[in-house]
Amino acid sequence: MSGHSKAPARPALAVETELVVAGRDPQRFDGFVNTPIVRGSTVLSPSVADLEGHTGRYSYGRRGNPTVEGLEQALTVLEGGAGVVITPSGLSAVSIALLSVLKAGDHLLMVDTAYQPTRRVCNEHLKRFGIETTYYDPLVGAGIAELIRPNTRAIFLESPGSQSFEMQDIPAIVAAARSRGIVTLMDNTWATPLYFRPHDFGIDVSIQAGTKYISGHSDINIGTISATAPIFQHVKLTHGDLGITVAPEDAFLAARGLRTLAVRLARHQQSALTVAQWLAGRPEVLRVLHPALPDDPGHALWKRDFKGSSGLFSIILKPAPKAAVAAFLDNLALFGLGYSWGGFESLAIPFDCSSYRSATAWAPGGPGVRLHIGLEDTGDLIADLEQGLGHLRAAS
Numbered sequence: 245m246s247g248h249s250k251a252p253a254r255p256a257l258a259v260e261t262e263l264v265v266a267g268r269d270p271q272r273f274d275g276f277v278n279t280p281i282v283r284g285s286t287v288l289s290p291s292v293a294d295l296e297g298h299t300g301r302y303s304y305g306r307r308g309n310p311t312v313e314g315l316e317q318a319l320t321v322l323e324g325g326a327g328v329v330i331t332p333s334g335l336s337a338v339s340i341a342l343l344s345v346l347k348a349g350d351h352l353l354m355v356d357t358a359y360q361p362t363r364r365v366c367n368e369h370l371k372r373f374g375i376e377t378t379y380y381d382p383l384v385g386a387g388i389a390e391l392i393r394p395n396t397r398a399i400f401l402e403s404p405g406s407q408s409f410e411m412q413d414i415p416a417i418v419a420a421a422r423s424r425g426i427v428t429l430m431d432n433t434w435a436t437p438l439y440f441r442p443h444d445f446g447i448d449v450s451i452q453a454g455t456k457y458i459s460g461h462s463d464i465n466i467g468t469i470s471a472t473a474p475i476f477q478h479v480k481l482t483h484g485d486l487g488i489t490v491a492p493e494d495a496f497l498a499a500r501g502l503r504t505l506a507v508r509l510a511r512h513q514q515s516a517l518t519v520a521q522w523l524a525g526r527p528e529v530l531r532v533l534h535p536a537l538p539d540d541p542g543h544a545l546w547k548r549d550f551k552g553s554s555g556l557f558s559i560i561l562k563p564a565p566k567a568a569v570a571a572f573l574d575n576l577a578l579f580g581l582g583y584s585w586g587g588f589e590s591l592a593i594p595f596d597c598s599s600y601r602s603a604t605a606w607a608p609g610g611p612g613v614r615l616h617i618g619l620e621d622t623g624d625l626i627a628d629l630e631q632g633l634g635h636l637r638a639a640s
């Protein structure tokens with residue numbers, strides 16, 4: 245199954261076209277455009293010879309399913325690696341990817357600005373299995389070489405950084421890793437492969453919380469791991485041996501989200517830039533943390549390596565009492581207060597990285613608020629933020 249079966253030989257396609265055609269085979273399903281939701285554990289074989297010879301396309305629900313397979317294939321085209329496995333959440337994609345490449349006695353270099361629950365995987369669980377983690381400054385660049393030990397097996401990146409949006413010098417880190425045979429993994433949820441393709445930059449394992457932009461509708465948790473050969477073999481084995489499966493309904497929703505990813509992301513990008521620029525001019529705002537803004541410290545790296553930016557960024561407010569920040573957020577009508585992001589709706593949360601970062605100090609000079617800009621009209625969103633900031637001022 246490689247896209248439309250009615251066009252077997254086709255030229256290389258633009259990514260927007262691949263998002264529409266990849267991983268679908270309508271003729272296989274009586275012409276229905278979308279791969280149906282196939283439920284099932286048992287798969288029947290026509291004979292003992294077929295059963296024992298594994299001649300069928302599928303053998304058991306846990307080992308492969310047409311709905312999940314279609315999603316894997318579409319994502320493989322998008323990521324450009326050797327293959328993709330689907331996991332039940334973004335966090336499980338992180339943990340399974342790490343378990344695929346690490347063993348007892350290994351050392352892991354983890355970026356200090358990683359998604360916070362990723363740290364618990366390292367600090368609690370990898371530690372239990374005799375794997376040591378060192379956190380590194382996201383701005384380390386080629387200096388990563390000084391942190392590499394003889395037993396360093398993997399370097400994990402996330403760029404821009406979770407909540408605080410520092411950009412990493414990805415080519416410098418990959419170069420240091422490759423010359424020593426160290427595996428690189430990246431959580432690429434923010435950009436998606438549409439705006440940054442990790443494998444094109446030499447990253448071995450590309451991870452996404454499909455919960456965010458792939459799904460795009462805040463209605464599922466799902467994760468994706470893409471890897472290049474030969475690492476993909478380890479990922480596939482670990483994923484299979486640990487018995488990781490995804491419900492076909494969730495795979496269906498993720499594939500449905502994928503078809504519109506390019507248009508949604510373009511709109512998230514444009515709207516987030518409009519709102520970020522407006523916020524940058526507000527007297528209540530100390531700084532906007534958004535690498536696509538020209539005066540952001542990470543802008544040069546973002547511009548060099550990324551093709552676009554998405555809908556998630558943060559602001560640092562000028563010093564204000566906690567109650568005033570709460571008055572701002574409590575009075576927003578269009579921005580929901582909630583975790584996760586990547587859906588059609590706008591969201592806001594207060595954040596403070598100071599309690600858990602260990603290789604860097606978090607002292608931005610005021611309270612942090614992370615915003616996700618959804619698909620609403622930007623005039624409406626700005627009007628909402630403006631009246632919310634009025635409440636901040638009134639409570640300061």
Ligand SMILES: *Cc1c(COP(=O)(O)O)cnc(C)c1O
Binds near residue numbers: 406453454455467
């Ligand atoms: C949300 C998120 C995850 C985890 O995804 P879940 O589906 O919530 O487990 C991992 N990494 C990043 C960067 C995220 O934003």
